[in-house]
Amino acid sequence: MATTPELLPYHQIREDLFRPLSRVSRAYMLVTVIAFIVGAAGLVAWGFQLRRGMGVTGLQRPVFWGIYIVDFVFWIGISHAGTLISAILRLTDAAWRKPVTRAAEAITVFALMIGGMFPIIHLGRAWFFYWLLPYPNSRLLWPNFRSPLLWDLTAIVTYVTASAIYLYLPLIPDMAQLVEHNTPWRRRFYRALSLGWTGSDHEWRSLERAMKLMACIILAVAVSVHTVVAWDFAMAVAPMWHSTIFGPYFVAGAIFSGIAALILALVIIRKVLHLEFYLTRHHFDRLAKLLLLMSLLWFYFTIAENLTVWYGNQPGEMAVFGARTRAHYAPYFWTMMFLNFVVPFALLSIRRLRGIATATFASVCVLIGMWIERFVIVVPTLSNPRLPAASSFYTPTWIELAITAATFAAMAMLYMIFAKLFPIIAVWEFKPHPQEED
Amino acid sequence: MYLIGEFREKEAVAAAIRALRALGVSPADFDLFSEEPVELPRSVLDRPSRMSAVSVGGAILFGALATAFIWWTQQNYRLVTGGMPVFSFWATGVITYEMTMLGAIVATFGWFLWESGLIRKRDRTKPVPEIHPGSMCLRVRCRDGETAQAADTLRRTGAIEVLHRGEA
Numbered sequence: 001m002a003t004t005p006e007l008l009p010y011h012q013i014r015e016d017l018f019r020p021l022s023r024v025s026r027a028y029m030l031v032t033v034i035a036f037i038v039g040a041a042g043l044v045a046w047g048f049q050l051r052r053g054m055g056v057t058g059l060q061r062p063v064f065w066g067i068y069i070v071d072f073v074f075w076i077g078i079s080h081a082g083t084l085i086s087a088i089l090r091l092t093d094a095a096w097r098k099p100v101t102r103a104a105e106a107i108t109v110f111a112l113m114i115g116g117m118f119p120i121i122h123l124g125r126a127w128f129f130y131w132l133l134p135y136p137n138s139r140l141l142w143p144n145f146r147s148p149l150l151w152d153l154t155a156i157v158t159y160v161t162a163s164a165i166y167l168y169l170p171l172i173p174d175m176a177q178l179v180e181h182n183t184p185w186r187r188r189f190y191r192a193l194s195l196g197w198t199g200s201d202h203e204w205r206s207l208e209r210a211m212k213l214m215a216c217i218i219l220a221v222a223v224s225v226h227t228v229v230a231w232d233f234a235m236a237v238a239p240m241w242h243s244t245i246f247g248p249y250f251v252a253g254a255i256f257s258g259i260a261a262l263i264l265a266l267v268i269i270r271k272v273l274h275l276e277f278y279l280t281r282h283h284f285d286r287l288a289k290l291l292l293l294m295s296l297l298w299f300y301f302t303i304a305e306n307l308t309v310w311y312g313n314q315p316g317e318m319a320v321f322g323a324r325t326r327a328h329y330a331p332y333f334w335t336m337m338f339l340n341f342v343v344p345f346a347l348l349s350i351r352r353l354r355g356i357a358t359a360t361f362a363s364v365c366v367l368i369g370m371w372i373e374r375f376v377i378v379v380p381t382l383s384n385p386r387l388p389a390a391s392s393f394y395t396p397t398w399i400e401l402a403i404t405a406a407t408f409a410a411m412a413m414l415y416m417i418f419a420k421l422f423p424i425i426a427v428w429e430f431k432p433h434p435q436e437e438d
Numbered sequence: 439m440y441l442i443g444e445f446r447e448k449e450a451v452a453a454a455i456r457a458l459r460a461l462g463v464s465p466a467d468f469d470l471f472s473e474e475p476v477e478l479p480r481s482v483l484d485r486p487s488r489m490s491a492v493s494v495g496g497a498i499l500f501g502a503l504a505t506a507f508i509w510w511t512q513q514n515y516r517l518v519t520g521g522m523p524v525f526s527f528w529a530t531g532v533i534t535y536e537m538t539m540l541g542a543i544v545a546t547f548g549w550f551l552w553e554s555g556l557i558r559k560r561d562r563t564k565p566v567p568e569i570h571p572g573s574m575c576l577r578v579r580c581r582d583g584e585t586a587q588a589a590d591t592l593r594r595t596g597a598i599e600v601l602h603r604g605e606a
Contacts, residue, residue: 009571009572010473010474010572014571140515141515142514142515145508145511145512146526148532150533151532151533154532154536155536157536157540158537158539161544162539162543169547169550172556173474177473195551195556196556197556198471199471199472199569200469200470200471200555201468201476202469202485202554202555203554203555203556204472204474204475204476205485206550206554207554208475209487209489209550210546210549213490213493214543217493217546218543220539221536221539221543224535224536228536428474428475430474
């Protein structure tokens with residue numbers, strides 16, 4: 001009896017993985033409708049904000065960056081799930097990556113689309129976002145290329161382009177196969193997107209070469225993107241932001257939250273699309289180990305960051321440090337430490353406890369913990385500026401919360417639609433691995 | 439004239455290509471069709487590529503253009519910099535870097551589409567075989583007089599079926 005999917009006949013693999021595309025279950029419809037309603041509520045909230053102005057949010061002097069920037073950093077971090085993990089596993093020829101990569105790459109593209117919306121939402125006057133683009137205008141004024149906000153724009157545009165191509169390339173052979181057995185509109189859709197793929201060795205070799213090259217490039221881009229996001233903060237001479245390790249700290253945190261998002265997505269896909277044979281305990285075990293590794297790395301960076309501030313004892317920095325660890329924001333800080341370090345360490349470091357259920361639970365904790373981490377980084381610094389008299393608190397309003405909830409719903413909806421249009425596991429990648437053959 | 443040999447084993451495909459090349463068929467006359475990538479031993483059916491060079495070229499081009507554009511805009515609308523340089527590479531280096539990467543990405547993708555033939559005009563006279571699950575089809579272009587010998591070679595090396603298609 002076959003014990004791994006690679007040992008199944010190819011037509012069986014194809015049938016199993018193409019089957020979810022043609023059926024719509026009641027649970028699928030229910031989740032999509034709920035996601036749509038929550039997403040629509042978020043759009044209404046945004047419409048209200050556009051009409052009334054930024055005064056409807058909780059943003060006020062001195063806290064001008066609130067949940068929108070937290071969401072922006074969080075979603076850009078989640079986007080590291082895919083491309084970075086997929087690229088690393090592809091370049092290291094990890095055979096177990098096969099059922100994982102496409103799900104991860106899709107997370108990247110959708111998370112970037114959602115994350116990229118937040119600077120626009122945060123602008124208030126969203127219709128002026130094009131002022132960031134360098135175009136000849138009547139005032140002869142160019143964007144300031146020295147501004148980290150423009151760095152963000154270029155980094156995100158590059159990353160979205162790279163991720164979309166990286167997702168699209170391995171989809172081509174699968175879409176070419178989907179042309180054969182489908183409804184007329186789907187046939188036209190897949191034929192157009194597969195560009196007349198025939199499966200010749202010219203095409204395969206070009207594809208494999210392009211995937212290897214793209215994996216190398218995308219690694220460099222992914223690291224730079226979250227470093228640039230970190231520099232949005234670190235380039236400001238603000239307490240507990242102006243840190244040299246913010247770049248790697250953010251990249252580590254991004255990969256950490258990305259792996260958690262990937263585990264959660266895979267668990268849901270496995271259950272909803274009945275892919276238990278393809279997404280096995282073995283895959284979750286590997287991902288859980290990666291999550292544990294990143295949890296330790298994140299803990300190390302957090303300690304390094306906070307310990308140096310505490311030891312330095314600078315009044316401006318200590319005000320923020322105190323607010324984070326002992327005062328108003330302490331519940332957030334200690335919850336973050338518990339969810340991001342204690343839970344994953346307790347559940348995933350003991351082999352006997354490490355399973356699909358515990359990995360899922362740890363992932364949910366990490367996702368919540370990493371969202372809180374972004375909040376703890378952004379808000380206390382702004383609440384405690386160098387002028388103590390200007391200190392204040394920030395509380396988000398229902399508008400901000402509704403928009404935040406809508407982004408999670410949008411992610412779920414985009415993912416559900418994607419899983420119905422394209423095979424969520426790359427079918428052609430189930431070829432026998434050369435090393436396995438050896 | 440084209441011959442299409444259907445194979446089940448990649449070792450048989452490699453043997454067929456070696457035998458046909460010994461008969462004088464050029465590597466450009468072979469095309470192997472499959473549902474998944476087939477990894478043949480080195481030198482059996484090598485397809486040299488310039489993709490890496492094109493990728494580096496795209497990176498250099500975009501990086502240079504981005505730097506030139508930033509330099510020009512800084513000169514075109516001079517901001518008050520308080521005695522600091524009007525154009526600073528370090529302060530705009532992130533944009534140069536990202537555009538360099540974008541150049542590499544666009545060039546790689548564009549070259550992939552070109553090299554694979556997906557966006558080139560197709561030669562409709564070349565037959566595209568239907569691939570059955572688990573099989574590989576080797577398409578060989580033969581000159582008149584070589585067809586019978588080539589078909590025999592395909593069968594001898596393990597082709598389960600050999601078809602004759604079109605005009606050369």
